[in-house]
Amino acid sequence: xxxxxxxxxxxxxxxxxxxxxxxxxxxxxxxxxxxxxxxxxxxxxxxxxxxxxxxxxxxxxxxxxxxxxxxxxxxxxxxxxxxxxxxxxxxxxxxxxxxxxxxxxxxxxxxxxxxxxxxxxxxxxxxxxxxxxxxxxxxxxxxxxxxxxxxxxxxxxxxxxxxxxxxxxxxxxxxxxxxxxxxxxxxxxxxxxxxxxxxxxxxxxxxxxxxxxxxxxxxxxxxxxxxxxxxxxxxxxxxxxxxxxxxxxxxxxxxxxxxxxxxxxxxxxxxx
Amino acid sequence: xxxxxxxxxxxxxxxxxxxxxxxxxxxxxxxxxxxxxxxxxxxxxxxxxxxxxxxxxxxxxxxxxxxxxxxxxxxxxxxxxxxxxxxxxxxxxxxxxxxxxxxxxxxxxxxxxxxxxxxxxxxxxxxxxxxxxxxxxxxxxxxxxxxxxxxxxxxxxxxxxxxxxxxxxxxxxxxxxxxxxxxxxxxxxxxxxxxxxxxxxxxxxxxxxxxxxxxxxxxxxxxxxxxxxxxxxxxxxxxxxxxxxxxxxxxxxxxxxxxxxxxxxxxxxxxxxxxxxxxxxxxxxxxxxxxxxxxxxxxxxxxxxxxxxxxxxxxxxxxxxxxxxxxx
Numbered sequence: 001x002x003x004x005x006x007x008x009x010x011x012x013x014x015x016x017x018x019x020x021x022x023x024x025x026x027x028x029x030x031x032x033x034x035x036x037x038x039x040x041x042x043x044x045x046x047x048x049x050x051x052x053x054x055x056x057x058x059x060x061x062x063x064x065x066x067x068x069x070x071x072x073x074x075x076x077x078x079x080x081x082x083x084x085x086x087x088x089x090x091x092x093x094x095x096x097x098x099x100x101x102x103x104x105x106x107x108x109x110x111x112x113x114x115x116x117x118x119x120x121x122x123x124x125x126x127x128x129x130x131x132x133x134x135x136x137x138x139x140x141x142x143x144x145x146x147x148x149x150x151x152x153x154x155x156x157x158x159x160x161x162x163x164x165x166x167x168x169x170x171x172x173x174x175x176x177x178x179x180x181x182x183x184x185x186x187x188x189x190x191x192x193x194x195x196x197x198x199x200x201x202x203x204x205x206x207x208x209x210x211x212x213x214x215x216x217x218x219x220x221x222x223x224x225x226x227x228x229x230x231x232x233x234x235x236x237x238x239x240x241x242x243x244x245x246x247x248x249x250x251x252x253x254x255x256x257x258x259x260x261x262x263x264x265x266x267x268x269x270x271x272x
Numbered sequence: 273x274x275x276x277x278x279x280x281x282x283x284x285x286x287x288x289x290x291x292x293x294x295x296x297x298x299x300x301x302x303x304x305x306x307x308x309x310x311x312x313x314x315x316x317x318x319x320x321x322x323x324x325x326x327x328x329x330x331x332x333x334x335x336x337x338x339x340x341x342x343x344x345x346x347x348x349x350x351x352x353x354x355x356x357x358x359x360x361x362x363x364x365x366x367x368x369x370x371x372x373x374x375x376x377x378x379x380x381x382x383x384x385x386x387x388x389x390x391x392x393x394x395x396x397x398x399x400x401x402x403x404x405x406x407x408x409x410x411x412x413x414x415x416x417x418x419x420x421x422x423x424x425x426x427x428x429x430x431x432x433x434x435x436x437x438x439x440x441x442x443x444x445x446x447x448x449x450x451x452x453x454x455x456x457x458x459x460x461x462x463x464x465x466x467x468x469x470x471x472x473x474x475x476x477x478x479x480x481x482x483x484x485x486x487x488x489x490x491x492x493x494x495x496x497x498x499x500x501x502x503x504x505x506x507x508x509x510x511x512x513x514x515x516x517x518x519x520x521x522x523x524x525x526x527x528x529x530x531x532x533x534x535x536x537x538x539x540x541x542x543x544x545x546x547x548x549x550x551x552x553x554x555x556x557x558x559x560x561x562x563x564x565x566x567x568x569x570x571x572x573x574x575x576x577x578x579x580x581x582x583x584x585x586x587x588x589x590x591x592x593x594x595x596x597x598x599x600x
Contacts, residue, residue, distance in 0.1 A: 088489050103487040105480035107547045108473075116477055117488035119470040131469045175488075 001212055016043040017079070018183055018214050019064060019095075024073030028061055033059040034070065035238035040182060046205065046215045048172050048225040051235030057218055060235065061187060064092040065097050066214070077182060090246045094181030098172050100188035106161035110153060111135070111142040113160050114160045114175050145178045151200075166197025177208045184208060185216045190224060202228055234258055299540050299556040304451060310567035317570055320411060320445035330562035331437075331451045332357070332517060335510040336529055337460050337536040339389075339503030341554045344537050345466075347498055347546025349405030352392060353507055354529025355414035356524070360385045360511025363420055365429040365521030374433035387503045388414075396500065397493040400592035411573050412531075418523040423468065429515055437516030452514040458509065461553045462502075479546030479576030515530015528579060535586040541591050560585075 021039035025032070034056050041047050051057045057127070062068035066076065066084025074083055077093060084090045087143045104113050109231060115138045121127035122134045142156050151170050155165070160168055176184045186205065190198040198221075205228060209215050219225050224247045225232060234241045242264040243258050256262035310317040317325045336353045343350040367377035388410065395406045415538040429435075437451035455465070466472035474495050477485040481585030486492050514526070542549025 091489065098488065100543060101483070103481075103484040105477040105484050105547065107480050108476060116473070116485070117490050119473060121470070129466075131471070133468055133470060133473065 010151040015038050017041065018043050019077075019216075020074075020094075021060070021064065022074040022076070024060070024063055024070045024075065026063060026070050032238055033075075035061065036073070037235070037238060038232065039217055041214050042231075043098055043214055044209065044212055045230040046209050046217055046228050048217045048226060048229035048232045049218060049235065049255060050219065050222075050232060050258060055235040055258070056238040057235050058187070059238075061097075061218055062187060062217070063184050064090075065095060065185060091179075095183055095185065096180035097185045097187065097240070098169075098176045098189050100191040103172055104160045104168055107159055109159055110146075110156045110163075110171055111139045113171050114138070114142045114145070114178060116175075118179060125143070141178075145174060148211070149174055149177060151204055151207070164197060166200040169197070169201050170195060172210070173201060173204050174201035175205075177211070177213065180213055183214045183216065187218045188220065189217070190219070190221065198224065210229060222254065225254075226251060236260060273535060289557050290550075295526075296541060296550070296553040296556055299560065301552050302539065303556050303560045303563065306563050306567065310563065310570065314567070314570050317567060319420035321447070322566070322570070324447040326559070326562045326566045328448075328449055328517070329450050329512050330558050331449070331455050331555050332510055332526070333529065333532045333536060333561060335458060335513055336454050336507060337533040337540075337554045337558045338458055338551065339506040339510075340533040340537050341540075341542055341549070341551055342466075342475065342477075342503050342506075343403065344534075344542055344544060345546060345549060347473050347482075348396065348496075349407065349498075349534070349544070350503060351389070351404065351407040351530050352410040352414065353510075354526035355411045355504075356504060356507040357389045357510045357514060357529065358384050358418060359388060359414055359506045359524050361429070361514050361521045361525070362422055363365070364434055364511060364515065365427060366421070368429060368431045368434060374431045378434060378512055381511055382505060383403070385508030385511060386501060386505040389500045389502070389507065392504070393497040393500025397496040397522070413564070415523075416420060422521065422523045424523070426520050427504055429519050429521050431519075433511070435519050437513050438519070439516075449516060451516045454513065454581065458506065459551055459555055462506075465550060471495075471498070476547050479548075481547070484502045500576070509573070528582070531579070531582055531586065532561050533558075535582050535589070538586055538589040538593065541593075544590055544599070545593075545597070 013202060017040050019039070019041040021037060023038065024034050025036055026034040037060055039060060042233050048061065049057055059068060063070050066086050071261045075084075077095075082093065083095070105116060108116070120134045120138050120141075122132045122167065126132040127134065139156055146153055146156070151174060153167060153170070160171055163171070169205050171191070173186070173189060176186075189205070190201050195200065202224060205215055217225070217228060229246055231243055232249075232254060233246055234254060236258060242252065244257070253262065257264055292524050307317075316322055334508060339375035340350055340353055363384050364378045367380065368374050392403075392406050392410055395401050396403050437454060438449055438451050446488050466475060474485065474490050477488075477490060478492055478495055482492055506508060515521070518525075536552050536557035537549070537558050538544060538557070540549065540553030540555070542553055561582060568581065569575070
């Protein structure tokens with residue numbers, strides 16, 4: 001493998017950083033999952049997070065979404081230090097996560113799935129006293145957000161089980177887009193999908209970015225990463241090995257950094 | 273907008289279908305088919321007097337089946353329905369015969385039934401035990417305990433209030449009891465909860481995919497607990513209805529309540545795998561069981577055959593559910 005040495009990291013720029021991690025450490029017994037990792041997501045970008053198995057990708061994402069509490073280090077949302085008590089806490093702060101295993105209720109219709117856990121109630125006494133759901137408004141909102149994302153679906157009243165795998169994952173992605181105020185995290189969103197279906201979901205992720213929501217994309221699929229990402233955050237041994245641009249670096253470069261075959265010059269701008 | 277408002281689990285179009293719900297059409301046809309067979313073989317079957325009796329006979333199972341539907345929608349099963357209901361009749365009966373105020377006695381009995389539901393729900397959601405085992409255990413415990421309390425025997429319960437649900441009123445040519453009306457009120461209330469509120473939506477979601485429900489932030493365990501609690505309360509109301517039908521507290525009563533209520537639910541189109549179905553189907557299912565037992569009785573057939581036919585019916589209904597899922 002030819003590796004143009006030395007690889008340069010993209011210099012960081014503190015303006016417009018939506019989500020940031022500084023020197024985060026997480027240990028499980030003697031195992032160090034995160035060894036002082038830094039992370040930054042900028043406004044309006046798709047940031048891919050790649051790394052070999054055990055490099056600390058999932059622990060990093062769990063720390064960012066409150067599923068794991070770091071032993072030390074800082075996490076900042078819009079420049080403000082945050083301590084998420086759990087994934088729900090992160091959601092309340094505007095961070096939505098999409099998982100690889102299609103997290104939808106198959107027998108419920110599309111609109112119900114979009115609003116699952118965040119159902120709208122009717123205005124007035126019907127809603128406040130009788131807890132009456134506002135199905136019409138939920139359907140209209142669902143149709144509006146699907147149209148905004150240019151995601152084609154059969155009728156919004158169809159059960160999700162009648163959809164293809166790609167469309168189902170599309171529903172999960174659209175749900176995240178509908179409710180995320182700050183950013184969306186996608187954990188291997190296309191791992192369970194075929195090639196054509198993956199294409200549909202990639203389109204959707206791009207549409208979310210184009211609406212102004214930054215996206216963190218965790219993926220093993222290098223071609224997908226290079227197709228979508230504005231920047232690529234590479235994890236190695238519990239740390240950030242580099243952040244590179246798909247425009248200036250090849251897949252070979254990224255794999256080389258991931259595996260340690262290529263070293264990245266310590267960049268003064270990188271992290272702390 | 274061309275779409276018509278629909279309840280979540282049912283794919284429907286049109287006003288009539290919205291009211292009935294497409295999945296309930298199958299059970300409705302089965303009900304009509306049984307009705308037709310019995311009407312042809314016995315002219316007395318369709319007399320308003322007999323139809324009134326069918327409704328009155330359906331009251332207990334119809335009511336217990338509401339709770340059973342809620343539990344089955346969460347992919348659980350309740351084998352203690354009959355035992356909890358009998359517990360209610362014996363507690364209310366014992367208290368009243370000991371001279372306590374009948375209203376308070378009945379209220380206390382309903383409370384105990386609710387607590388029994390709470391206990392089942394707590395074991396299932398808290399310790400994550402399978403509903404099948406928990407409710408089977410409660411069935412065993414209650415069956416033995418009730419025989420011990422009542423020293424093995426049934427005793428009469430003569431009280432104005434406890435028997436109130438058996439009082440009749442005329443409606444057209446029909447003779448209904450207050451119990452029948454109370455059952456319909458319960459169906460309407462729980463139908464509203466299931467179809468028009470967030471609580472009901474989450475019952476379906478949990479039965480469908482507990483993992484997805486958890487990921488979107490639904491407190492799955494607490495929700496399951498509330499389902500078993502409400503089911504227990506409904507069984508308690510069932511105890512009041514049972515005392516209205518037969519003014520007798522009998523520890524050996526309602527032996528077929530498990531089979532009948534589960535049959536009503538699954539014939540009504542609710543899936544044993546959870547997350548699909550609904551209450552309208554259950555009401556039709558309960559009527560099918562009622563019509564079947566009544567029709568066979570009118571034909572002079574041994575009651576044991578009724579259990580046998582009900583048993584076949586429940587297996588056929590589950591097989592159809594299984595097959596339709598494999599196709600889908």
